[in-house]
Amino acid sequence: MAGPILTVADLAVAIAGRRVVDGISFAVKTGETLAIVGESGCGKSMTAFAIMRLLPQAARISGGAVLFEGRDLARIAESEMKALRGNRISLIFQEPASSLDPLMTVADQLIEAINAHKPASHSEAAAHALAMLRAVGIADPARRMRQYPFELSGGMCQRVMIAIALACRPSVLLADEPTTALDVTIQAQILELMKRLRSETGTSIVLITHDMGVVADMADRVLVMYAGRIVEEAAVDDLFQAQHHPYTMLLMRSVPRLDAPPKRALPVIEGTVPSYAALGTGCRFASRCPFVSEHCRAEEPPLRQIAPGRATACWHHERVAAAGMVPA
Amino acid sequence: MTAPLLEVQDLKVHYPVRTGWLSRRKLFVRAVDGVSFALGRGETLGLVGESGCGKSTLGNAILRIVEPTAGSIRFKGEDVTAVDRGGLHRLRRHMQMIFQDPYSSLNPKLPVGEAIGEPLRVRGLLKGRALAERVAELLTLVGLGPEHRGRYPHEFSGGQRQRLVIARALALSPDLIVCDEPVSALDVSIRSQILNLLVALQQRLGMAYVFISHDLSVIRHISDRVVVMYLGHVVEVADRDVLFARPLHPYTQALISAIPLPDPQAQRAKRRIILKGELPSPTEPLTGCPFHTRCPLAEDRCRHVKPALERKASGAYVACHLVPPAAAAAAA
Numbered sequence A: 001m002a003g004p005i006l007t008v009a010d011l012a013v014a015i016a017g018r019r020v021v022d023g024i025s026f027a028v029k030t031g032e033t034l035a036i037v038g039e040s041g042c043g044k045s046m047t048a049f050a051i052m053r054l055l056p057q058a059a060r061i062s063g064g065a066v067l068f069e070g071r072d073l074a075r076i077a078e079s080e081m082k083a084l085r086g087n088r089i090s091l092i093f094q095e096p097a098s099s100l101d102p103l104m105t106v107a108d109q110l111i112e113a114i115n116a117h118k119p120a121s122h123s124e125a126a127a128h129a130l131a132m133l134r135a136v137g138i139a140d141p142a143r144r145m146r147q148y149p150f151e152l153s154g155g156m157c158q159r160v161m162i163a164i165a166l167a168c169r170p171s172v173l174l175a176d177e178p179t180t181a182l183d184v185t186i187q188a189q190i191l192e193l194m195k196r197l198r199s200e201t202g203t204s205i206v207l208i209t210h211d212m213g214v215v216a217d218m219a220d221r222v223l224v225m226y227a228g229r230i231v232e233e234a235a236v237d238d239l240f241q242a243q244h245h246p247y248t249m250l251l252m253r254s255v256p257r258l259d260a261p262p263k264r265a266l267p268v269i270e271g272t273v274p275s276y277a278a279l280g281t282g283c284r285f286a287s288r289c290p291f292v293s294e295h296c297r298a299e300e301p302p303l304r305q306i307a308p309g310r311a312t313a314c315w316h317h318e319r320v321a322a323a324g325m326v327p328a
Numbered sequence B: 001m002t003a004p005l006l007e008v009q010d011l012k013v014h015y016p017v018r019t020g021w022l023s024r025r026k027l028f029v030r031a032v033d034g035v036s037f038a039l040g041r042g043e044t045l046g047l048v049g050e051s052g053c054g055k056s057t058l059g060n061a062i063l064r065i066v067e068p069t070a071g072s073i074r075f076k077g078e079d080v081t082a083v084d085r086g087g088l089h090r091l092r093r094h095m096q097m098i099f100q101d102p103y104s105s106l107n108p109k110l111p112v113g114e115a116i117g118e119p120l121r122v123r124g125l126l127k128g129r130a131l132a133e134r135v136a137e138l139l140t141l142v143g144l145g146p147e148h149r150g151r152y153p154h155e156f157s158g159g160q161r162q163r164l165v166i167a168r169a170l171a172l173s174p175d176l177i178v179c180d181e182p183v184s185a186l187d188v189s190i191r192s193q194i195l196n197l198l199v200a201l202q203q204r205l206g207m208a209y210v211f212i213s214h215d216l217s218v219i220r221h222i223s224d225r226v227v228v229m230y231l232g233h234v235v236e237v238a239d240r241d242v243l244f245a246r247p248l249h250p251y252t253q254a255l256i257s258a259i260p261l262p263d264p265q266a267q268r269a270k271r272r273i274i275l276k277g278e279l280p281s282p283t284e285p286l287t288g289c290p291f292h293t294r295c296p297l298a299e300d301r302c303r304h305v306k307p308a309l310e311r312k313a314s315g316a317y318v319a320c321h322l323v324p325p326a327a328a329a330a331a332a
């Protein structure tokens, strides 16, 4: 497989002195779909926003590098970033309606996105915009071009967002919970669309989600995040086969499944994500972990490679994986 | 067979909508358009379908939080739609509701102990020490413990607040709780805690649930019987195991096939039905089957004749022209 198109090295994001993303590293290969999973508040969106340099005002990149097409996105000037954003690297959000401009027609938003990077005559840009709407499966695209976001459903807004994000054929698409706000039948449509565009264009995708089903459907490789850190990394089949971190294991087992006995007590993750202020010296998962030992409370486990392409940050990962073999 | 706890018959809720203020044309959103089902004591009826299909409207109509346009709702033998205010007050002692958003369901200025005891106090059922003891008992039931009674809602996490809302709903020992997407706003790890609590409470206290969710995996986990809704109509009703083992309505089949399975190999191998398009506008008058605009199997008659909800050989009730009726299936 080709080398990485995007490399994140020891990235940290701070909000009011709290490291909400705390030294994470990963690489995305060309054409690959990398999923990032974890509960809300664990730093998934801040990671994506940091890569795109779209962090909220209170947040800043406090360390690390984002290497993309020979540049460090964490350091380049905003003008340089602007030329890349939406052009070579794009982001789509969870709330499609609120990420479109309510006062502009669909056509104007698409044309603006195209013209920002690939200036063309109005008629050329309009033709490209129409082709993009058709490519993302919008029925009656000529009519939709003239409409405003409020006239579109959530699923259609998300299609328009994807059309805008992909109009300039970026090499990397970051998708932050792109289907979380949608119904399952519309989610299935959008995921199929993303798969088709991926195979047609070879775009790499970083897919942020909390849904293990979406991960299983879309991802080649998976990062599991907890409290600002990566706690496990593996190829998708390997991860579902055996979990080497208790958090991953519980995240997978705590959801009701279509193939499990109904009404049976579901495994739970006790407690809640610790506040960043309350993080002590040991493992960040220690307060909720069924495998916890004295060692865990005293010393934070580093993310260590345990097999090719596979890493975990747990002192007891062998015991955890062995326990997972026993059906819960 | 004993009489069901709740029996809904041909229920309709139509909301009038204005179409611009000079227009004389009166339009209605047919949010619930002829729904029937029954629910026994201690059972859980799951109500599932895409957003906008009328689940919340139906749940609200059962408690008469919205007024039904037509049809009947019999609860413990009495018609909820026919009683006067006093009768409704009396009936509501036995039916409670839990909503999706635990934040807006609790008064921020009230210590949670008072909020939980409020239904008992307002109805003059308990006071003083007996009330305090009941509140302590309720807090313990939902896994929080009586020491929390003096704290305020903002001091609790989302999952804890949903526990408080559940405690308040239990205060009057209802026979029925309508749960409208009670876990949809919660994180996955908290969701399983609340589902476990709801199942355990039912086993212990024996109340029935109408459990509303757009998430079929959750519906399967908690329900005994499932109603699948589409555009205000029931398209399929069946016992849980029958519905999930052999969904008969093309919409139910599409819904189940759209759930991504948390198992990469099974997910890759699975047969998928990807529906085209989206829900039609609920104000457009409907001809034929409500699902015909998106149905992969639609024939000419589907566009003109509305299929009735009929019993099939599996015991499921299905509204689809293409599923043979019980007798025909048995003969075949």
Ligand SMILES: Nc1ncnc2c1ncn2[C@@H]1O[C@H](COP(=O)(O)OP(=O)(O)O)[C@@H](O)[C@H]1O
Pocket (backbone or CB within 6 Å): A015, A020, A038, A039, A040, A041, A042, A043, A044, A045, A046, A047, A056, A058
């Ligand atoms: N605009 C903001 N201002 C202050 N804190 C924020 C802001 N957005 C997110 N946070 C905090 O940053 C942390 C990581 O959030 P986020 O990356 O959004 O998590 P996720 O996407 O995994 O749910 C959380 O603790 C959250 O409370």
Ligand SMILES: Nc1ncnc2c1ncn2[C@@H]1O[C@H](COP(=O)(O)OP(=O)(O)O)[C@@H](O)[C@H]1O
Pocket (backbone or CB within 6 Å): B015, B016, B017, B029, B030, B031, B049, B050, B051, B052, B053, B054, B055, B056, B057, B058, B282
């Ligand atoms: N108060 C109301 N006035 C007018 N239309 C409404 C009202 N409440 C809901 N609706 C409409 O009724 C339909 C059903 O809504 P709802 O019962 O909330 O569905 P669900 O809970 O399944 O998402 C939708 O088309 C919705 O827009």
Ligand code: SF4
Pocket (backbone or CB within 6 Å): A245, A246, A247, A283, A284, A285, A286, A287, A289, A290, A291, A292, A293, A296, A301, A313, A314, A315, A316, A317
């Ligand atoms: S290091 Fe210890 S506390 Fe942390 S996840 Fe592993 S077993 Fe649990």
Ligand SMILES: [Mg+2]
Pocket (backbone or CB within 6 Å): A044, A045, A046, A176
């Ligand atoms: Mg997020």
Ligand SMILES: [Mg+2]
Pocket (backbone or CB within 6 Å): B055, B056, B057
């Ligand atoms: Mg609803």
